Amino acid sequence: MSNKILLIEDYPETVGMIKSIFKTRGYEITVAYEGITGLQKAISEKPDLILLDIMMPGMSGIEVCKKLKSDPETSKIPIIIISVKTENEDLQLGKEVGADGYVTKPFYPDELVEVVEKYLQS
Amino acid sequence: MNYTFAVISLLSFMLAGPVAVFVLLRSPKEWLNRLFFCFSTAIALMAITDFLMKISNSAAFGLLCMRLQVFAFLYFIAFLVHFCLILADREKWLKNPFIYILIYVPPLLMTYVNWTTDLFYKGVEKDLWGYTQQFATHYWILAVYSIIYFTVPLWLSLLAWLQSASRREKKQNRLIFISFLLTFILATFFEAWMRVVGLWYPPVIVPITGLFVIFFAYAMVKQGFMVVTPGMVAENIISMMPDFLVFSGEDRKVRLINRRLTELLGYSSQDIIGKPCELLHVDKQAYEQIHEQVSKLGLVAKQKLSIRKKDGGIVPVTASASLLKDSEGDELGTIFIYHDISNEERLLAEQRETIDELTKTKERMLSILEDSTAAREETKKLYEDLKVVDRTKNQFLSVVSHELRTPLTPIIGYISMFLSGRFGELAPDYKKAAEIIMKESKHLLRLIDSVLDISRFESGKTMGLNKEPLSIKNLVEELIEVYKPQIDTRQLTLEIEISPDFPTLMADPANLLRVITNLFGNALKFTPVSGRIKIVGIKADNSVELRVIDNGIGIARENLEKIFEKFYQVDSSYTRATGGVGLGLAIAKEIVEAHGGRIWAESDGIGRGSRFCFTIPISGGITDVK
Numbered sequence: 001m002s003n004k005i006l007l008i009e010d011y012p013e014t015v016g017m018i019k020s021i022f023k024t025r026g027y028e029i030t031v032a033y034e035g036i037t038g039l040q041k042a043i044s045e046k047p048d049l050i051l052l053d054i055m056m057p058g059m060s061g062i063e064v065c066k067k068l069k070s071d072p073e074t075s076k077i078p079i080i081i082i083s084v085k086t087e088n089e090d091l092q093l094g095k096e097v098g099a100d101g102y103v104t105k106p107f108y109p110d111e112l113v114e115v116v117e118k119y120l121q122s
Numbered sequence: 123m124n125y126t127f128a129v130i131s132l133l134s135f136m137l138a139g140p141v142a143v144f145v146l147l148r149s150p151k152e153w154l155n156r157l158f159f160c161f162s163t164a165i166a167l168m169a170i171t172d173f174l175m176k177i178s179n180s181a182a183f184g185l186l187c188m189r190l191q192v193f194a195f196l197y198f199i200a201f202l203v204h205f206c207l208i209l210a211d212r213e214k215w216l217k218n219p220f221i222y223i224l225i226y227v228p229p230l231l232m233t234y235v236n237w238t239t240d241l242f243y244k245g246v247e248k249d250l251w252g253y254t255q256q257f258a259t260h261y262w263i264l265a266v267y268s269i270i271y272f273t274v275p276l277w278l279s280l281l282a283w284l285q286s287a288s289r290r291e292k293k294q295n296r297l298i299f300i301s302f303l304l305t306f307i308l309a310t311f312f313e314a315w316m317r318v319v320g321l322w323y324p325p326v327i328v329p330i331t332g333l334f335v336i337f338f339a340y341a342m343v344k345q346g347f348m349v350v351t352p353g354m355v356a357e358n359i360i361s362m363m364p365d366f367l368v369f370s371g372e373d374r375k376v377r378l379i380n381r382r383l384t385e386l387l388g389y390s391s392q393d394i395i396g397k398p399c400e401l402l403h404v405d406k407q408a409y410e411q412i413h414e415q416v417s418k419l420g421l422v423a424k425q426k427l428s429i430r431k432k433d434g435g436i437v438p439v440t441a442s443a444s445l446l447k448d449s450e451g452d453e454l455g456t457i458f459i460y461h462d463i464s465n466e467e468r469l470l471a472e473q474r475e476t477i478d479e480l481t482k483t484k485e486r487m488l489s490i491l492e493d494s495t496a497a498r499e500e501t502k503k504l505y506e507d508l509k510v511v512d513r514t515k516n517q518f519l520s521v522v523s524h525e526l527r528t529p530l531t532p533i534i535g536y537i538s539m540f541l542s543g544r545f546g547e548l549a550p551d552y553k554k555a556a557e558i559i560m561k562e563s564k565h566l567l568r569l570i571d572s573v574l575d576i577s578r579f580e581s582g583k584t585m586g587l588n589k590e591p592l593s594i595k596n597l598v599e600e601l602i603e604v605y606k607p608q609i610d611t612r613q614l615t616l617e618i619e620i621s622p623d624f625p626t627l628m629a630d631p632a633n634l635l636r637v638i639t640n641l642f643g644n645a646l647k648f649t650p651v652s653g654r655i656k657i658v659g660i661k662a663d664n665s666v667e668l669r670v671i672d673n674g675i676g677i678a679r680e681n682l683e684k685i686f687e688k689f690y691q692v693d694s695s696y697t698r699a700t701g702g703v704g705l706g707l708a709i710a711k712e713i714v715e716a717h718g719g720r721i722w723a724e725s726d727g728i729g730r731g732s733r734f735c736f737t738i739p740i741s742g743g744i745t746d747v748k
Contacts, residue, residue, distance in 0.1 A: 011531070013529070013531075013532040017532040017535040018535070085524065086571075087574075087578070091588075105530075105531040106535065106567065108535075108538050110542075
């Protein structure tokens with residue numbers, strides 16, 4: 001069963017909330033609080049799915065996504081962007097850098113779970 | 123003794139002689155005048171010899187006079203022929219020297235015959251009138267000769283008359299011809315015919331030719347025949363020319379001026395003739411220079427200077443001067459021609475003034491332009507500054523809206539989990555509180571969305587659409603589901619009339635939902651308890667139309683268009699009560715127009731309900747996703 005999720009997110013309360021959502025559903029959550037560690041963890045941990053914030057200090061989520069998708073080791077891992085950026089051009093940009101899903105913040109827990117499960121099953 | 127005819131002959135001499143001299147003096151260089159002088163003199167000679175013959179005391183003197191008289195008569199005719207050849211413009215003939223032999227040699231021969239023989243006249247005899255010539259047997263030779271020779275000027279003058287170029291010339295030549303004809307007829311009749319027959323005795327050829335000269339001279343002078351000579355033309359030109367002319371002699375004293383000068387400068391002939399020419403000039407040095415140049419080069423052309431009027435006024439002129447010499451090359455004096463340029467000078471001055479004025483105006487305009495350019499630059503800078511401020515504001519709004527979403531994410535996430543029982547069943551009071559937190563969080567999210575909308579509107583970003591096939595019917599049903607609690611609470615009657623064949627559209631579902639939500643939300647807001655709301659969907663040819671109709675507070679006619687403007691609220695007190703920022707309809711309008719549709723409002727007035735309608739083309743509109 002693939003259930004290893006890497007969460008790259010800088011806002012601790014959101015990290016806590018997301019952990020709380022997936023805790024009882026049998027997922028293993030690894031957290032990186034900034035882009036660069038996120039990249040390292042993506043290689044070392046080999047997660048089944050990555051939840052990626054965009055607006056982070058240091059390396060932005062978009063950069064991280066590009067790097068992950070261009071590295072053959074990680075390019076197969078589905079990436080779901082979770083971002084406060086809600087406009088169409090933001091969604092478009094996400095697609096361009098290879099993200100598989102896009103969930104805008106704030107979101108309902110069920111909404112996120114639905115998307116995550118969809119990508120983990122496929 | 124009767125001297126009547128002697129006196130007549132004397133009178134004839136006294137008339138013909140002065141006339142001959144007078145005509146010659148009018149134009150001594152004209153060949154016509156010279157010839158006129160010649161034949162008039164011949165007549166005068168005829169007359170005086172006739173007179174002398176009649177009053178003489180000896181037959182020998184009478185005979186001499188008679189012979190001289192015949193000589194004069196023959197040459198009178200000869201000169202007349204020559205004259206008429208010139209008059210009739212027979213230049214070709216005149217170039218042939220033979221014509222002169224033909225004209226002038228026969229009279230000489232005839233004179234010689236008359237002098238040495240008595241073929242024509244037997245001599246002179248004293249009778250009642252004094253000595254008179256007596257015809258000889260061969261008088262007819264002289265008569266016929268005279269008649270033939272006289273015929274030549276007769277027909278030449280007739281030709282001249284017929285070929286006259288101008289009316290004036292015609293008149294003159296006609297007079298000349300008539301005088302010839304009369305002379306010819308009278309002379310032939312009295313002198314030749316009557317005397318030969320014996321009905322008339324005294325010879326009248328002298329008075330007849332004398333009268334002819336008078337008449338001829340009158341014709342010529344009266345008609346201006348003699349006047350048109352180069353000299354006369356020059357005189358005329360000098361008198362008529364528009365420029366001032368002065369001729370000063372070698373002593374530099376004025377000899378001649380033209381009429382123009384007296385008229386315009388105010389001088390009379392006495393004022394200036396004989397005075398030094400220098401008097402006319404304002405600048406003596408310039409005058410001296412002209413003289414110097416003239417004596418060196420013989421000619422000076424158009425030098426600018428000023429001349430003085432009699433009253434002291436000054437006239438600007440260009441002066442031209444040329445040295446006049448006689449045929450020997452001796453200097454006679456200098457001709458000055460002054461061309462009045464006061465008009466040109468005035469025009470030039472006016473032009474200069476106009477140019478000055480224009481230059482000033484141009485400078486003024488340029489300075490105004492500079493000012494306005496500076497002002498424009500300033501405005502532009504201000505505008506740029508404002509744009510920066512505006513951009514900063516919009517960036518700020520955008521950032522704020524994103525930043526606000528960040529804390530809202532865990533709030534909504536956790537509260538959702540609370541409500542879903544994720545953390546165990548909640549006590550009723552907790553649950554109610556959680557519900558309120560949830561509701562207010564959603565409201566907060568809507569406000570944050572509005573702020574984002576404002577920044578997007580302000581920065582002029584166009585709306586991007588994510589079109590996909592969608593069913594309006596489903597969209598409306600979704601909407602009703604959301605609003606059901608509110609509809610129920612307010613006991614509103616809701617009707618939905620969407621025809622079953624209502625087509626599927628190509629549109630952006632999220633955005634279209636915003637439009638419908640906005641219109642429906644407004645209807646809910648402004649319809650009182652137990653009011654009625656109706657949603658109607660109509661299919662037209664290429665588009666669909668959706669109407670949201672209520673029987674609420676209505677809209678005043680003048681506000682029907684304004685409500686689609688940004689930040690417009692019909693009554694600002696509603697802003698807080700209904701919790702909007704006044705962007706809803708403006709955004710709805712933008713979304714509909716981005717789809718290529720149209721949105722508008724209808725109302726019968728305040729308190730009489732409103733209808734909000736919009737159309738969307740079935741094809742999905744012109745604007746497409748990039």
